[in-house]
Amino acid sequence: MAKQYWLMKSEPDAFGIDDLQRVKREPWTGVRNFQARNFMRDGMKVGDDVLFYHSNATPPGVAGLARIVTAGVVDETQFDPNSQYYDPKAKRAAPTWICVEVEFVKKFTQVLSLDELRADPRLEDILVTKRGSRLSVQPVSAPHYKVIVELAAASRATPPTPAKKAKR
DSSP: OOOOEEEEEEEEEHHHHHHHHHHHHEEOOOOOOOOHHHIIIIOOOOTOEEEEOSSSOOOOOOEEEEEEEEEEOGGGGGGOTSTTTTTTBBBTTTTEEEEEEEEEEEEEEEEEEEEHHHHHGGGGTTTGSSSOHHHHHHHHHHHHHHHHOOOOOHHHHHOOOOOOOOOO
């Protein structure tokens, strides 16, 4: 099966790109939307690439890149009564919530903001730019992924230092 691309949202004060860079690998737990769960359970495969998106941030946007390293992981937070993601209906014999494990790939020097994504006509069909799009895990087409990576690289490049004029 061909590589697929995804956008995964996280609030940076809960778990951001800096946290993933520090820990290197992390299960993507706590998703409690069935459509997002289905993407992780049925769609994501080891080796798929991820746009790591900071939501509920100023500005919201793509903060870096990650990769799926383990698929079909049982989200253990569903069984922990002390977790905010506890699901009393979940059963170990047939877990309700499945996630993936992601690994850090790259942190952008600056967040590629949602406004910047919306401003690029090549990204007009990407789900994250649609008003009211709140899905925390969503597919991204290969062309959209490529555009975002290129935008992040181009707009974040350090401008060359001007040459100093010789004193006369």
